[in-house]
Amino acid sequence: MKKFKRASTLDMQKQLRLLPGHIVVGLWCLFTIGMLGWIVAASLSTSPEIMRGEALKFATGLHFENYVKAWSSNNISVFFLNSLLYASCTMVGSLAISAPAAYVLGRYVFFGNKLVRNGFITAMSLPQIMIVLPLFSLATSAELTGSKVVLIFIYIGMQVPYTTTFLISFFSNLSRVYEEAAAIDGCPPMKTFWKIMLPLAQPGIVTVGIFNFMNIWNEYFLSLIFASSERNMSVGPGLKSVLTAMQYTGDWGGLFAAVVIVFLPTLVLFLCLSRTIISGITAGGVKG
Amino acid sequence: MKGVFHLKKDKKMIVCFLTPAVLMFFIIFLYPVVRTIAMSFFRVEGVSDAVSTWEFIGIENYVTLLQTPIFLDSMKNMLKIWFFGGIVVILISLLFAAILTNGLYGKTFYKTVIYIPNIINAVAMATMWITAIFNKRFGFLHNFFDFFGSDLAKVDYMSGSAKFWSLLAAFCFGSVGYYMLIFMGGIERLPLDMYEAATIDGASKTKQFTRITLPLLRGVMKTCLTFWSIGVVGFFVWSQMWSAPLASELSTTTPFVYMYNITFGTQGNTFRNAAMGATVGVLMALTVLVVFFLINLLIKDDDVEV
Numbered sequence: 297m298k299k300f301k302r303a304s305t306l307d308m309q310k311q312l313r314l315l316p317g318h319i320v321v322g323l324w325c326l327f328t329i330g331m332l333g334w335i336v337a338a339s340l341s342t343s344p345e346i347m348r349g350e351a352l353k354f355a356t357g358l359h360f361e362n363y364v365k366a367w368s369s370n371n372i373s374v375f376f377l378n379s380l381l382y383a384s385c386t387m388v389g390s391l392a393i394s395a396p397a398a399y400v401l402g403r404y405v406f407f408g409n410k411l412v413r414n415g416f417i418t419a420m421s422l423p424q425i426m427i428v429l430p431l432f433s434l435a436t437s438a439e440l441t442g443s444k445v446v447l448i449f450i451y452i453g454m455q456v457p458y459t460t461t462f463l464i465s466f467f468s469n470l471s472r473v474y475e476e477a478a479a480i481d482g483c484p485p486m487k488t489f490w491k492i493m494l495p496l497a498q499p500g501i502v503t504v505g506i507f508n509f510m511n512i513w514n515e516y517f518l519s520l521i522f523a524s525s526e527r528n529m530s531v532g533p534g535l536k537s538v539l540t541a542m543q544y545t546g547d548w549g550g551l552f553a554a555v556v557i558v559f560l561p562t563l564v565l566f567l568c569l570s571r572t573i574i575s576g577i578t579a580g581g582v583k584g
Numbered sequence: 585m586k587g588v589f590h591l592k593k594d595k596k597m598i599v600c601f602l603t604p605a606v607l608m609f610f611i612i613f614l615y616p617v618v619r620t621i622a623m624s625f626f627r628v629e630g631v632s633d634a635v636s637t638w639e640f641i642g643i644e645n646y647v648t649l650l651q652t653p654i655f656l657d658s659m660k661n662m663l664k665i666w667f668f669g670g671i672v673v674i675l676i677s678l679l680f681a682a683i684l685t686n687g688l689y690g691k692t693f694y695k696t697v698i699y700i701p702n703i704i705n706a707v708a709m710a711t712m713w714i715t716a717i718f719n720k721r722f723g724f725l726h727n728f729f730d731f732f733g734s735d736l737a738k739v740d741y742m743s744g745s746a747k748f749w750s751l752l753a754a755f756c757f758g759s760v761g762y763y764m765l766i767f768m769g770g771i772e773r774l775p776l777d778m779y780e781a782a783t784i785d786g787a788s789k790t791k792q793f794t795r796i797t798l799p800l801l802r803g804v805m806k807t808c809l810t811f812w813s814i815g816v817v818g819f820f821v822w823s824q825m826w827s828a829p830l831a832s833e834l835s836t837t838t839p840f841v842y843m844y845n846i847t848f849g850t851q852g853n854t855f856r857n858a859a860m861g862a863t864v865g866v867l868m869a870l871t872v873l874v875v876f877f878l879i880n881l882l883i884k885d886d887d888v889e890v
Binding site for chain 1: 597606614620623686693694700706709716717724727765766818820839840847848861865872876
């Protein structure tokens with residue numbers, strides 16, 4: 297509303313003409329916000345209130361104990377910390393592997409450059425069902441099933457093609473001047489990369505790092521296969537187990553508190569960095 | 585001259601920098617793909633059975649699979665999701681992209697909110713839909729229709745034939761934001777002078793959209809269709825959520841879910857066949873390939889690249 301006041305009458309007329317558009321996207325947004333809002337409200341209500349459809353009345357006050365209960369007795373704390381570990385390790389690991397690869401692929405002409413790039417692009421469109429069975433048997437023969445390391449390793453490998461492809465365009469757009477100046481000053485090429493080129497590609501690194509973090513936080517299938525024990529579970533399968541348990545306990549308040557805990561990290565991250573994330577998607581046209 | 589000198593000197597660096605990424609590619613993608621394809625031609629019971637126990641049977645897995653009613657049903661479900669969901673998602677996201685690139689106030693706010701479902705964990709998102717929207721006692725749809733005294737208030741969206749469509753609706757709702765952003769990127773890259781000329785010539789906004797924007801967005805459309813197809817082949821978690829507390833259910837089973845059931849087994853299902861799972865994987869990869877081919881054949885890509 298504030299924006300309307302500042303606008304000139306000509307703009308006002310234009311916005312009025314666009315009213316149908318405002319209504320369509322506005323209703324869609326209202327629905328989204330309403331759904332999230334209802335879940336947050338329900339997470340602060342009691343199960344009987346929710347069942348009576350009175351989640352928004354807060355007749356018995358705000359029940360923050362739902363969160364305490366979800367965090368400790370529903371095991372959400374374990375899933376949360378696991379996901380945090382998986383997502384952070386994958387973010388760092390895939391960047392450490394992909395950034396140097398993207399640098400040489402984006403800036404040097406050499407035999408096999410095109411082949412590697414095409415391989416990565418093909419890998420990005422490969423259905424997961426094509427690769428999961430051999431990976432599982434590899435993990436079994438290495439006697440590593442049920443350990444967190446396997447999942448982290450697979451996640452890092454999974455993100456390498458996407459991360460590299462995303463970063464190639466960032467590196468190839470940098471000016472040659474930096475490397476030439478560094479070479480004249482006697483800086484070895486590898487040092488030039490770490491000290492000069494990597495910091496220059498920082499916007500791309502940050503964007504793809506956030507994408508990787510969110511992708512892994514929201515990953516479901518591989519976590520289900522490679523981290524099936526309660527101890528190693530990530531938030532996706534973990535929340536599903538809470539939902540299944542809820543059928544017997546009837547603890548709706550606790551379930552909704554768990555839902556909020558699971559979506560809050562990525563939501564906050566997104567709202568804080570929405571400009572970076574949205575321009576990353578719009579510009580790249582790559583999955584994120 | 586300088587380039588040649590540079591290249592020679594940096595050979596060591598190229599090898600050092602590229603090896604970890606390529607090695608990862610070999611372990612996580614190339615080796616598994618080759619082994620999965622090989623596996624589909626053998627009789628293999630358990631996922632981790634040694635290669636020495638595999639028994640070569642040619643294309644028998646494929647023949648059996650294409651005669652398995654559950655698999656064919658799951659293919660039918662996937663096709664329905666791809667076709668109906670695809671039409672709805674592409675049309676709505678195109679409409680939203682057109683609306684939002686038209687100079688609307690609050691554009692950033694709108695697109696941020698519309699994109700939100702994409703960044704939320706699918707399990708959390710599905711739980712919200714199942715409870716807040718579709719629950720037959722306190723869900724939004726129940727209350728909405730109850731308010732108007734409509735009989736629709738009595739419908740249970742989580743059972744019977746409604747189940748598939750409620751699943752599809754929830755999935756599509758979340759997908760719109762992503763494709764909308766891709767379309768917006770495409771539209772914002774189109775040259776403005778063409779629209780100015782069209783406006784001077786008296787073409788209406790609608791006409792400008794259908795005659796200028798749409799034809800120029802063919803490349804973007806191709807990108808969207810490709811991503812949509814890849815996404816639908818990977819349709820798994822939503823299906824699992826809609827069949828909870830059961831492990832899977834016929835009306836919402838996709839090939840991915842079927843493959844999971846026969847290779848990793850589920851409660852009450854002792855039949856396991858890893859090779860059949862591999863066969864499903866190969867068929868899905870082939871499906872993606874065929875779709876790629878068709879999209880490239882049908883849509884000529886001679887416009888603005890996104």
